[in-house]
Amino acid sequence: MSIDLDEFRKEIPAINNYIYLNHAAISPTPVFALLEALGYLYGVSSRGSVHVNRVEENDFLEMRQRVASFIGAExxxxxxxxxxxxxxxxxxxxxxxxxxxxxxxxxxEFPATVYPLYKLRERGVEVKLLRVEPGSIDETMSENIDERVRLVVVSHVSFNTGARIDIKKIKERAKKVGALLLVDAIQSAGALKLDVKETEVDFLLAGGYKWLMSPQGSGFMYVRKGLLKDPPFYGWKTSSTFMKFDSESFELETGPRRFEIGTIDVSANLAMSKIAEKLTPERERIERRVLDLSAHTVDEAEDMNFEVVTPKHRRAGITVVRTENPKGVAEKLLQKKIVVSPRGNGIRISTHFYNTEDEVSEALKAIKSCLS
Incomplete structure (x- = not known):
């Protein structure tokens, strides 16, 4: 790939201390993105509002363009x-x-995707929570989309099984009954190539601190043009006249700032947009590398007689292997400087494109050792 693997690894100080296979939880931030964030903070420290006003010129247009290019949006x-x-x-x-x-x-689904829906019950909305299997989530959901369904909420990649969902299939069914599709892409943005126009999703969002390797507090939301013109919550930046600082002057903002109801975390999102810019030309190669690594993880785990929860034909960057006492195993691995997560009844190994097959092998051998 054009992003040199060895050179990129030099941007990740964490690999000097750990075998880091926990990108589905929190990714280490590359130095080049860290410098982007620090550069902004230093600018504020040394020039105050002068620097802030310069960065916020054109309403963060350059940052938005970087992220938009990354997901095929405007x-x-x-x-x-x-x-x-x-x-x-x-x-x-x-x-x-x-x-x-x-x-x-x-x-x-991860609770962050589901819990907000329960508030809708107060309005009489029915929240239908389907019981699904990792290998057939999209089929089960598609089969249950009828004329009463107004909104389908699903993750692109399952956080606790690693299963990748065919969101295009779900959208095709939703479109037939006039339902909208909201996709949580936090476990795929940065690992898989995303194209909102190709999949025709209506809403797509992601925090930046997982596969996009950005600071916590960063994140983006895509809202298809023409939807949600009037946001449900207002803040001082919801008005197109916000720079008048006049509480009696309000005109609804028509651009994407209408959802940014207050001050955003500029430094964190600058870092995220910088990473998006760097990864955009390499999205297909990165996806291929991520899929190759997870396939290697599945194959090697099966060779070592682990039960693999993640369906191989549905994988992304996450592989879950079933173990006894996953929390205890993860703690023992950390003592060996191997970072993974216990999830459900197993250990979640989440490999990014810069990881190596040797790192995966060492982690699986360590899990086997802990269990024996």
Whole structure:
């Protein structure tokens, strides 16, 4: 790949201390992105509002363009959010759902994707939580999309099984009944190539601190042009006249800033947009490398007689192997300087494109050693 693997690894200080296979939790920030964030903070330290005003010229247009290119969107469709929970709440409360409407999701979702939906029950909205299997999430959800369903909420990649969902298939069914599709891409943005126009998703959002390797507090939200013109919550930046600083002057902002109701974390999102810019030309190669590494992980785990939870034909960057006492195993691995996560009944190994096959092998051998 054009991004030299050895050179990129030099940007990740964490690998000098650990075998780091925990990108589905939090990724270490590359030095070049860290410097982008620090450069902004130093500018504020040395020049105060002079620097802030320069960076905020054109309403963060350059940052939006970087992220938009990364997901195949237009800059006017990209807003910055502090986390996925914020974005999901902004979307679901802006859709004017009511009694008789159904929101469809599933039991393998991360709580941040599901918990906000429960608030809709106060309006009489039915939250239908399907029980699904990792290898057939999209089929089960598609089969349950009927005329009452107004919104389908699903993760692109399952956090606790590693299963990749065919969101295009779900959208095709949703489109037939006029339902909208909200995709949580926090476990795929940065690992898989995303194209919102190709998949025709209506909403897509992600925090930046996982596969996008950005600081916590960074994140983006895509809202398809024409949707949610009037956001459910207002703040001082929701007005197109916000720079008048006049509480009696309000005109609804029509651009993506309408969802950024207050001051965003500029340094964190600068870092995220810089990473998006660097990864965009390499999206296909990065996806191929991520898939190759997870395939290697599955194969080697099976060769070592582990039960693999992740369906190989549905994998992304996450591989979950079933173990006894996963929390205890993860703690023992950390003592060996191997970073993974216990999830459910197994150990979650999440390999990014810069990891190596040797790192995977060492981790699996260490898990085997802990169990024996």
């Amino acid at each position: 800059a006017s469709e990209v807003s910055f959010i502090p986390n996925t929970s914020f974005g999901i709440n902004m979307i679901i409360h802006g859709l004017n759902l009511g009694k008789g409407d159904v929101v469809l999701t599933n039991n393998l």
